Amino acid sequence: MPPATARTLLFSVVMALATAPVAGAAPPPGTSPPTGAVPGAAAPADAAAGPGMLTAEPRFDWPLRPRPTVARRFDNPEHDWLPGHRGVDLGGAPGSPVLAPGDGIVVFAGTVAGKPVVSLRHEGGLRTTYEPVEAGxxxxARVTRGSPIGTLAAGHEGCPAPACLHWGARRDPTIRNRPQYVDPLGLLRLAPLRLKPLVAP
Incomplete structure (x- = not known):
């Protein structure tokens, strides 16, 4: 192939690559993105009603109202025999309603080691417990998110508030037939997700 022809062919290939559209890039000036598309971001599957807001609701909510303070956080020990805190303590007041944080079935309502306890089973092999709670x-019984399951009692050891709700959560036994304790706060969506409004260039 003559040198002049080779140079012409190489120039054509470079120009084609330079002008080809890049995936995810903004559209050229004067054009509009496809309907419903957000430049620079993929539209979430559960985005709907209001502009820029994710409308899917969380499956779980706080078991006390108003939103309580966390008096003691989850501290799962590395080994079962080590001390820890397999749940969270939420500050409250004696006699406050305790609410089901999610849909489920009551699997226990009674006394354990002298403390009133309520336990719920939820979908996915999750079980949550609440103490000290006088069962209602x-x-x-089937319960739905936000429905009362009992009232908070005083007397939780180490509680800095007038009363504390110990809220625990665990998954069904998996390894060595032992339950997996999880942080109940991880079940909550602590803040609504919002998409930032687009700013015109």
Whole structure:
């Protein structure tokens, strides 16, 4: 191939690559993105009603109202025999309603080691416990998120508030037939997700 022809062919290839559209790049000036598209961001599957807001609701909510302070956080020990804190303590007042944070079934409502306890089973092999709680429900009852399951009692050891709700959560036994304790706060969406409004260039 003559040198002049080779140079012409190489120039054509370089120009084609330079002008080709780049995936994810903004559209050329004077053009509009496809309907519903957000430049620079993928539209979430659960985005709907209001502009820029994710409308999917969380499956779980706080078991006390108003939103309580966290008096003691989750501290899962590395080994079962080590001390730790397999749940969170939420500050409250004696007699406050304790609410189901999510839909489930009451699997226990009674006394354990002299403390009143309520336990719920949720989808996905999750079980949550609440103490000290004077039960207002019976085992086998179905509850929905926000429905009362009992009232908070005083006397939780180490509580800096007039009363504390110990809220625990665990998954079904998996390894060595032992339950997996999880942080209940991880079940909550602590703040609504919002998409930032677009600013015109």
């Amino acid at each position: 429900v019976a085992a086998g």
